[in-house]
Every structure is written in C-alpha cells, then in structure tokens.
Amino acid sequence: MSLLDRQRNVLEEYDTLDFQVSERIRRNPNLTDGSSKKRPRKEEIMQQHEMCLMAERMTKQAETFDESDPSKTKLEIESMKDLEFTFADLHSKIKDTMSECSGIQFVEDINGSYAMYSSATNYSERGGKVKVQRKEILSKTCAPYLDIEFLFSPTELWGTILDLYPFYRQKHCENDERSYVFYLESLVTSKQLDMHQASAILSYIVDFWKRSHPLMNVDKKLIEVRGEVNPSSSDGQIWCGPCNKWFKESIYYNHLDGKKHKRAAKHTTDIKKPNRTDGEIITWILENPLKKEFEATKRAAAQPQTDRERLLEVSRLEGEDSDYTDVDSDNDDNDSDDDTNLLANLPTDANERPIPHWLYKLQGLNKSFHCEICGNAAYQGKITFERHFTQSKHQYGLKCLGVREDQVIFFNSITSIKEAQNLLLNLQQKQKDKYFEEEVEDSEGNVMSKSDYDELKQQGLL
Numbered sequence: 001m002s003l004l005d006r007q008r009n010v011l012e013e014y015d016t017l018d019f020q021v022s023e024r025i026r027r028n029p030n031l032t033d034g035s036s037k038k039r040p041r042k043e044e045i046m047q048q049h050e051m052c053l054m055a056e057r058m059t060k061q062a063e064t065f066d067e068s069d070p071s072k073t074k075l076e077i078e079s080m081k082d083l084e085f086t087f088a089d090l091h092s093k094i095k096d097t098m099s100e101c102s103g104i105q106f107v108e109d110i111n112g113s114y115a116m117y118s119s120a121t122n123y124s125e126r127g128g129k130v131k132v133q134r135k136e137i138l139s140k141t142c143a144p145y146l147d148i149e150f151l152f153s154p155t156e157l158w159g160t161i162l163d164l165y166p167f168y169r170q171k172h173c174e175n176d177e178r179s180y181v182f183y184l185e186s187l188v189t190s191k192q193l194d195m196h197q198a199s200a201i202l203s204y205i206v207d208f209w210k211r212s213h214p215l216m217n218v219d220k221k222l223i224e225v226r227g228e229v230n231p232s233s234s235d236g237q238i239w240c241g242p243c244n245k246w247f248k249e250s251i252y253y254n255h256l257d258g259k260k261h262k263r264a265a266k267h268t269t270d271i272k273k274p275n276r277t278d279g280e281i282i283t284w285i286l287e288n289p290l291k292k293e294f295e296a297t298k299r300a301a302a303q304p305q306t307d308r309e310r311l312l313e314v315s316r317l318e319g320e321d322s323d324y325t326d327v328d329s330d331n332d333d334n335d336s337d338d339d340t341n342l343l344a345n346l347p348t349d350a351n352e353r354p355i356p357h358w359l360y361k362l363q364g365l366n367k368s369f370h371c372e373i374c375g376n377a378a379y380q381g382k383i384t385f386e387r388h389f390t391q392s393k394h395q396y397g398l399k400c401l402g403v404r405e406d407q408v409i410f411f412n413s414i415t416s417i418k419e420a421q422n423l424l425l426n427l428q429q430k431q432k433d434k435y436f437e438e439e440v441e442d443s444e445g446n447v448m449s450k451s452d453y454d455e456l457k458q459q460g461l462l
Contacts, residue, residue, distance in 0.1 A: 003076050233357060
C-alpha cells in the first residue's frame with residue numbers, strides 16, 4: 001500500500017469518528033454534561049465512554065498522520081504526474097492494485113462499523129422502520145472494549161452515588177447510619193484526615209470521577225488543583241504568595257490594591273505556591289465536580305431506601321433494555337413503540353393481569369423457563385413454571401413417554417425427555433428387583449420368592 005493510501009485511510013477514519021461523535025451529540029445535546037432527563041443514565045454513560053474511546057482513536061490517528069514524512073509524500077505525488085497524458089503509469093498502477101486486491105474480501109464500510117446500534121444482532125421491522133433494542137446502542141467497533149456492566153458496583157448506581165462506606169467501616173465499628181452521615185460531612189469540613197486513609201479515599205474518588213465523567217480531562221484538573229500550575233481556571237481560587245493564602249478569583253484581583261497585600265509584598269520575594277494536601281483535594285472534588293454525586297450519597301445515607309424504592313431507582317437509571325427504538329430516529333418520542341394503548345404495553349403477571357414493571361421484575365416474570373416434555377413450551381416466571389408440572393399438558397407428555405399415573409409423582413421438576421426416560425428405566429428396574437426379592441410362604445410353610453410362588457401356582461403344583 002502506498003503512502004498516500006495509508007494517509008487517506010487515516011484521514012477517512014478520523015473524519016468518520018468526528019462525524020459519529022457529532023451524530024451522538026446531535027441526537028442528545030446533553031450528552032456532554034450528562035444532564036438529560038429523557039434518556040436513562042445507563043445509556044448515557046455507555047455513550048460517554050464510547051465517545052471517550054473514539055476521541056482517543058482520533059488523537060492516535062492525528063499523531064499517525066503528523067508523523068508522515070512530507071518529503072516522501074511530495075515525491076510520491078510528483079511520481080504520479082503524467083505530463084504527456086499517456087496514462088501508461090496510471091494503467092500500470094491500476095493493474096498493480098487489482099493484483100494486490102485479488103482474493104481480498106472487503107468488510108463493510110468504516111462509517112457503518114462506528115454507527116450507533118451497529119453492534120445489534122437482532123433487527124426488526126415495525127411500522128416501516130428498522131428497530132433494535134435500546135441496550136444495543138453501542139457501535140460494533142467499540143462494543144468489545146466496553147464492559148459497562150462491571151464498570152460500577154451496585155452501590156454506585158451507575159455513577160450517581162459514591163461508595164465511601166468501606167472507608168467508614170475501617171474507622172468505625174458501629175453500624176449507625178447517622179454516624180455514617182457525620183463521617184461524610186467530616187470529609188469536607190475536616191482537614192485532619194489520617195494520611196494513609198486520605199490517600200486511599202482520594203484514589204477511590206479520582207477513580208470514580210473518571211468513571212462517572214469519562215469526557216472530562218480529570219488528570220489535567222488534578223494538576224491544576226494540586227497547585228502545580230495556576231488553578232484559577234479550575235476551582236476559582238488563586239494563590240497569593242505575599243499573603244500566604246488562597247483567594248477566590250473574584251476577591252483576588254480586588255485585594256491586590258489593599259494595604260495589607262502591598263505591605264506583605266514589600267517584605268516578600270519569590271514565594272512558591274504550596275501543593276495542596278490530599279484532604280484539601282478531597283474537599284475540593286466533593287464540593288465542585290462531584291458535588292451532585294456527593295449530595296446524593298448523603299441523602300441516601302440519611303434516608304436508606306427500601307428494596308422496592310431501590311429497585312424502582314435502578315429501573316429508572318437503567319431504563320427498559322428490552323424496549324425497541326428506531327435506528328434512524330433523532331426524537332426521544334420515537335424511541336419506543338406506539339404508546340397509544342398503555343395498558344397493552346404493560347407487563348402481565350401469571351394470570352395475564354397488567355402489573356407495574358418493578359413488581360414484574362421482582363417476581364422474576366422477566367425470565368422464561370422451557371420444558372422439553374411439553375414440546376419445548378416456554379413458561380414466564382418461576383411460579384407459572386412450578387405450577388405447570390401438575391397441569392394436564394405436562395402429565396400428557398409424561399404419559400406419552402410411558403409413565404403411569406402412579407409414577408408421575410416421581411417426575412416432578414424434570415423437564416428433559418432424556419432425564420425422564422432414564423428415571424423411568426430406573427423405576428422399572430427397581431420394580432422388577434422388588435418383585436424377585438419379595439418372599440412369600442405357601443400353605444405348608446415353605447418360604448420362596450414371589451416369582452417362584454406365582455410360577456408354581458400357575459402350574460397347579462401348590
């Protein structure tokens with residue numbers, strides 16, 4: 001492959017990535033700050049991490065292009081000039097290209113592999129539109145590199161709540177919610193944290209910050225906040241060397257004309273700005289970029305949720321993964337099927353009555369169980385599945401396999417035909433062994449097996 005072809009491939013992928021990132025932002029303008037109320041949190045965090053991967057790929061492709069030698073590119077362009085317009089060199093290059101590409105199976109276009117929902121495995125036609133499940137929103141190229149399900153712990157609720165309880169347990173033995181709330185407050189009010197624990201807490205908070213805000217340059221912000229560079233653009237505070245104090249940006253410039261600052265400046269020369277401690281950085285992070293998540297953490301600690309409330313919250317953040325959405329739709333109102341008949345779209349219980357979605361999942365009705373004896377029939381929910389063993393359809397299937405009515409009780413919970421046949425053979429063998437092992441006594445007191453007794457009786461010898 002020539003140098004120009006390689007450069008073209010690099011620029012084509014860069015342009016495709018730029019277009020696909022723009023498409024995602026156009027579809028959801030609030031994606032960059034994660035403040036959308038129309039889309040589930042899980043869907044947004046998936047797309048944010050996907051966009052982060054795309055941005056890294058764009059940076060790599062830009063560096064690859066910049067590393068190209070301009071002189072070699074110029075020489076290749078010069079070699080392609082045909083001043084006599086004989087096209088001999090062009091025909092030669094076409095033949096070389098055809099011979100190189102002989103037998104090569106070309107894959108789909110790069111734009112399609114980076115498109116939203118291209119990782120979907122099942123497409124359906126509904127209302128003249130192509131629809132896929134919402135959970136398959138990632139592109140085919142990025143999906144293998146994003147294991148979103150294990151990105152956050154269940155306690156972190158897809159990056160909306162900080163899980164600081166393990167650090168609290170290291171310092172406190174009592175299991176008291178009010179004490180945990182007080183501990184959370186101390187993280188921003190007290191600078192006297194243990195050095196080792198402060199380092200561990202900071203490490204977790206920074207990791208959570210990166211996972212919950214993947215589009216933010218966290219490392220750059222930390223460098224500014226630590227005081228290694230002027231942090232006026234990051235947290236609104238500027239260090240004043242002569243006064244040996246941090247000032248808010250709105251106050252800093254006004255205090256420069258004050259007598260106290262001028263007097264201190266006369267007696268001070270070249271004072272370096274100090275780096276902030278881990279405790280101060282923790283306070284700044286929890287009061288600025290993670291303020292919303294920290295407030296939610298304190299609320300959750302002060303008012304623990306019931307199982308039902310927590311399940312409802314998880315369902316709200318995750319959305320309905322089984323919902324179908326239009327691949328080409330830009331409108332949130334078209335992301336699900338026609339909702340004109342809301343009652344028809346509600347899940348139903350074992351008696352076919354509509355129930356709330358949280359109760360539907362709590363009862364396990366979102367899971368199906370199959371029975372091979374019933375002709376591979378599927379039963380929705382554990383309760384319906386257990387109930388079907390006593391119904392006529394399952395018992396008729398056992399009868400077809402040769403199971404007698406008095407033997408049905410032994411076949412409870414068996415759904416495989418092979419298992420049922422093996423059990424039936426064992427039962428028949430045990431019945432046969434029992435028949436030969438049973439002993440009886442004739443009228444004269446002779447003891448013999450039941451099989452011998454029946455045989456002698458049939459011959460009239462008894």
